Amino acid sequence: MNCRTFAAIVGDLARSELMEAFVQEEARAHVAECVRCEDRLGDERELAKGLRALALADGEKVSSIVDEGSLRAAFRESFGAAPVSYVQDANEPVVLASRSLRSRGVWWGLAVAASMTVLAGGALLSRSPEVTPVHTVSRVLPTPSPGREVGNGNSETRRQQGGEVGEVARFSRERKGRAAGLRTGRVGRVVDSSYVDVSVGEFQLVGADHEETTDFFPMAQGAEGGPMTRGQLVRVVMPRSAMSYFGLPLNVDRADERVKADVLLGEDGLARAIRFVR
Amino acid sequence: MSDEDLLQLMIGGDEDAFVLLFRKRQGAIYRFALQMTGSEATADDVTQEVFMALLRSASRFDPSRGPLLSFLYGIARNQVLRRLERDRPFLPLDRPETDGDEVAELVDRRDPLMDLTRNELIEGVRQTVLTLPQHYREAVVLCDLHEMSYAETAEVLGCAVGTVRSRLHRARAMLLERLRPRVEADTDSINAGVMRSLV
Numbered sequence: 001m002n003c004r005t006f007a008a009i010v011g012d013l014a015r016s017e018l019m020e021a022f023v024q025e026e027a028r029a030h031v032a033e034c035v036r037c038e039d040r041l042g043d044e045r046e047l048a049k050g051l052r053a054l055a056l057a058d059g060e061k062v063s064s065i066v067d068e069g070s071l072r073a074a075f076r077e078s079f080g081a082a083p084v085s086y087v088q089d090a091n092e093p094v095v096l097a098s099r100s101l102r103s104r105g106v107w108w109g110l111a112v113a114a115s116m117t118v119l120a121g122g123a124l125l126s127r128s129p130e131v132t133p134v135h136t137v138s139r140v141l142p143t144p145s146p147g148r149e150v151g152n153g154n155s156e157t158r159r160q161q162g163g164e165v166g167e168v169a170r171f172s173r174e175r176k177g178r179a180a181g182l183r184t185g186r187v188g189r190v191v192d193s194s195y196v197d198v199s200v201g202e203f204q205l206v207g208a209d210h211e212e213t214t215d216f217f218p219m220a221q222g223a224e225g226g227p228m229t230r231g232q233l234v235r236v237v238m239p240r241s242a243m244s245y246f247g248l249p250l251n252v253d254r255a256d257e258r259v260k261a262d263v264l265l266g267e268d269g270l271a272r273a274i275r276f277v278r
Numbered sequence: 279m280s281d282e283d284l285l286q287l288m289i290g291g292d293e294d295a296f297v298l299l300f301r302k303r304q305g306a307i308y309r310f311a312l313q314m315t316g317s318e319a320t321a322d323d324v325t326q327e328v329f330m331a332l333l334r335s336a337s338r339f340d341p342s343r344g345p346l347l348s349f350l351y352g353i354a355r356n357q358v359l360r361r362l363e364r365d366r367p368f369l370p371l372d373r374p375e376t377d378g379d380e381v382a383e384l385v386d387r388r389d390p391l392m393d394l395t396r397n398e399l400i401e402g403v404r405q406t407v408l409t410l411p412q413h414y415r416e417a418v419v420l421c422d423l424h425e426m427s428y429a430e431t432a433e434v435l436g437c438a439v440g441t442v443r444s445r446l447h448r449a450r451a452m453l454l455e456r457l458r459p460r461v462e463a464d465t466d467s468i469n470a471g472v473m474r475s476l477v
Contacts, residue, residue: 011450043454050403050457051422054313057400058423063308065322068297071329075293078333245291 001026006037014044080247216264216273217246230267235260235277243276281346289336300329303347306424307354313419314358316408324357331357344433351426351434355416362412406456414449421446 006027012019013027031038240259244250260277281302287295304325311324331353339349407418420431421442428446432439 008447011447043458044450047450047454047457048422050399051407051418053396054400054403054407055423055425058309058313060305061309061312062305063322063325064318066300066304066326066329068300070326071300072293072297074330074333075288075296079291079293245293 001030003030003034003037006030006034007040010037010040010044014041015048212278213262214248214276216275218273219271231272232265234263234265236263237261246274246276248276282341285336285339285346296329296333299332299346303350304329306347307350310351310354310419310424311358313404313407313423314355314412314415315361316404320358320361324354324361327357328353344430348426348430348433351420351424352436355434359412402457403453406453409456410449410452414445414452417442417445418449418453422450 009019009023009027011017013024031041237258237260239255240257241250241255242261243259262275262277263271264273264275266272279298281299284295284299284302288299307328308321308325311321312318315321315324328350332350335353339346343349407415407423410418416435417431420426420434421428426434428439428442431442435442
């Protein structure tokens with residue numbers, strides 16, 4: 001090894017950086033013979049010590065001006081804080097457009113996990129013979145489309161303005177005592193007993209006997225998929241604190257309580273929207 | 279939870295994830311900006327701007343190119359360079375001809391960093407780092423002060439690993455040169471003193 005080669009690695013050598021053993025041996029042998037390179041190595045070690053001291057001295061320094069409040073405000077401005085409605089144009093697919101479509105609560109994971117709990121309860125409730133329509137969702141289709149309907153007498157059609165045919169369906173819920181579980185959600189044209197056709201239109205909640213719901217909040221996963229054509233409504237139970245992620249006011253004293261919610265799952269299994277139920 | 283997990287939650291609208299990410303990484307970004315500019319006010323501005331930029335461009339992060347921290351450093355670097363460029367008339371960014379007069383005073387004649395109190399040592403090194411040209415300074419700050427690897431530094435700087443090594447080598451040489459005692463001046467003054475005593 002010569003002085004030039006040594007100069008190229010002296011920095012790593014001084015800092016005990018990883019290097020091949022034979023290179024290290026040659027460097028040490030050279031230092032034993034060359035006073036100038038020995039001094040250079042010593043200088044590099046001192047410099048490394050000085051830089052480490054500087055790094056340590058600065059180690060705990062943080063910004064004293066930037067505060068979390070302003071960042072939170074900026075976050076809400078970027079991602080939005082208010083619930084939004086579906087696309088208003090009946091001729092457009094339901095894209096669950098919103099002011100902050102890109103991100104609206106990624107609680108699908110919780111929803112899925114919680115839904116496992118509730119579906120089990122729903123399965124029990126499903127055995128109850130009592131059927132009480134407690135919620136009706138009216139939906140207008142711009143054009144009629146042929147399809148297989150599940151005939152259980154819970155759907156009806158009506159003619160709308162402009163000659164378009166729409167369909168009003170009902171959620172039928174089985175009720176047992178105070179508990180209520182969603183058996184089947186049918187909105188618009190029913191294609192399958194477990195799926196709903198949500199291709200177009202404007203959702204409107206019409207009355208409720210004992211339950212009230214919020215509007216649907218679009219979810220971030222839904223933004224990744226295209227317009228929704230079919231979906232499934234799943235009743236879940238989740239911590240009440242989840243409501244704050246959708247801009248809803250939260251009573252912190254009740255944050256640990258559970259709240260019911262309906263999660264709208266697309267055909268692809270992505271959670272498209274959620275609404276809270278009281 | 280990793281930075282990348284927090285970022286995904288943040289993209290999904292999780293405000294707390296964003297705040298957690300800020301708490302976790304704002305120190306490193308602040309220190310980088312401070313060590314590059316020497317100004318606390320600028321470092322505050324850069325830190326704020328980095329996380330605001332993250333809000334705007336979170337979806338542009340590509341985990342295959344490196345960790346999120348490198349991405350944040352990259353944003354911070356751009357912010358720092360912008361400010362250095364703007365404030366150029368007021369900062370000695372590039373002084374190839376300098377003999378480091380103002381920093382040599384901090385240096386012991388025999389040993390570059392001996393006989394200084396710890397604070398003097400630290401401040402001396404800090405000020406000397408600030409005298410380095412920007413390309414060399416950022417290599418020292420990232421590799422020596424933030425202990426990033428050559429590969430991580432290359433990712434932040436957008437250059438090859440070999441370039442990082444080369445700049446670092448040159449930067450360290452410049453630091454030593456500026457911290458090293460001015461032997462010739464000392465010898466002259468010693469000689470003059472000896473001559474006076476003989477007269």
